[in-house]
Amino acid sequence: MAAREGYIIYIDMDSFFASCELLRHPDLKEKPFAVVTKSADKFRGVVQTANYSARKFSIHSGMPIMKALQLYPNLYCIKADHDYYEEISDEISDMLKSYGFEIEMVSIDEAAIDTTGLEESKVVEIAKDMKRKISDGLKLPCTIGIAKGKTFAKMACDSAKPNGFLFIKGDETLDFISYKRVSDIPGVGKKTEEKLANLNMYYIRDLKNANVQALVGLLGEYGSKIYNLSNGIDEEKIVSDWVTLSVGREKNLNEDTNDTSVIMAKLKELSNDTADMIRSTKKLYKSITVKVRYFDFNTKIKxxxxxxxxxxxxxxxxxxxxxxxPLIKDNIMVRRVGVRVSTLMDSSHQQKLF
DNA sequence: CAATCGCTTCACT
DNA sequence: CTAACGAGTGAAGCGATTG
Structure with a gap:
């Protein structure tokens, strides 16, 4: 079990959308507020990011707005402005790229940087420099985790939030993860946590001596991945040229309906948006998926x-x-529709349309 | 038998 | 602190189909 040679610097912006909004609404500082899904119907939206003052009231992303308002009735809600966040994200990524390391933009507000080949003290120095540039230059808070492996670095980052900086030396990795919960592993959500709990595995140290075959039986190949992680082996690669596999749009209807004309109108809107997205990335699609969510949250795709x-x-x-x-039925009301395209190809590859 | 297809599940912000 | 009825996006996984 050869340990990974190099350190990964993992940067995660603190409540990114909320911090972006603070740049242009400084008056909101200290006030609990949330960035919410820009949905036509506010009664159906959820919180996308809550600032830390709002989090004190247990408000967090994914929570229905109605629920958040119950917890804090004066919560100020701002509709998400993704174009704006995207611009700021680009500035951050440009700045990080200028260091010349291999870098992966993991999401709009996270980056992983491979510093393999650099000596330890230099890694920390550079990471601090990055944090300073984000904080002083862009006026945004972030947290940085450094460890030998992308997953471990992300976990270090998570546990140092907000506005934190945590460096895990290579030989401290096992100590660092052993007492963490299985749900602290990125990718282990509610369902996976539940399955592991059924085997009485709650902490990463419980996975360490588990039967790999049992884990694989329970979770598929992912089981062996978390087994390896629990033993200090993190083989996740930094992927700088990330390939998009699918693109789509989905949206709730203003109200539940089974009126075909209403559904078709929404479908047309979503199709146009999706086609716009695919063209703007200079791609072509070959597969088409539609999705229908019914009033009872039952969801079907074709x-x-x-x-x-x-x-x-x-x-x-x-x-x-x-x-x-075939998904629209007389007696079942539709809540939400979606369109997605996949099996993508670069349009520059210039293939024929037949 | 490998690649592709169609669909469900899951995770994250 | 549970559950909350909850938006939007995309990847992973898996069984069935195909060639």
């Missing part, structure tokens, strides 16, 4: 793969409307 690649919005809409027909 997928069709074409015999050719295209970026046409019209093709998307007409195929999607055929796919969705």
């Amino acid at each position: 997928t069709k793969t074409l015999s050719y690649y295209t970026d046409s919005a019209d093709v998307l809409y007409s195929e999607a409307s055929e796919l969705i027909k």
Whole structure:
């Protein structure tokens, strides 16, 4: 079990959307507020990011707005402005790229940087420099974790939030993770945690001496991944040229309905948006998926793969409307519809449309 | 038997 | 502190199908 050679610097912005909003609404400082889904109907939205003052009232991302307002009735809600956050994210990534290391933008507000080849003291120095640039230059708070491995670095980062900095030396990795909960492993959510709890495994140290086969039986290949992690082996690679596998849009209807014309109108809107996205990334699609969520949250999808690649919005809409027909039923109200395209290809590859 | 397809599940912000 | 009825996006996984 060869340990990873190099350190990974993992940077995660603190309540990113909320911090971005503070840049242009400084008056909100200290006030509990939340960035919420920009949905037509506020009664159906959820909190996307709560600032730390709001988190004191147990408000967090994913929580229905209505619930958040119960917890703190004066909560100030701002509709998410993704274009704005994207611009700021680009500034951050440009700045980080200028150091010349291999870097992965893991999400709009997270980056992983591979410093393999650099001596230990230098790694910490550079990471501090990055934090200073984000804090002084961009006026945004962030947390940095450093460890031997992308997953471990992210975990270090998570446990140092907010506005933190944590360096885990290579030989301290096992000590660091052993007493953490299984749910502290990125990718282990509610369901996986539950399954592990059924085997009486709650902490990472419980995984360490577990039977690998049992874990694989329970979780598939992911089982062996977390087994390795629990033993200090983190083989996650930094992927700088991340390939998009699918793109789509989905949206709640203003109210539940089974009126075909209303659903088709929404489908057209979503198809156009999706086609716009695919064109803006200079890609072509071959597969089309439609999704319907009914009033009771039951969700069905239908997928069709074409015999050719295209970026046409019209093709998307007409195929999607055929796919969705069998999902619309007289007696079941529809709450939400979605369109997604996959099996993508660069349009520069110049293939023919047949 | 490997690649692709269609669909469900899961995680995150 | 549970559950909360909850938006939007995308990847992973898996069984069935196909060639």
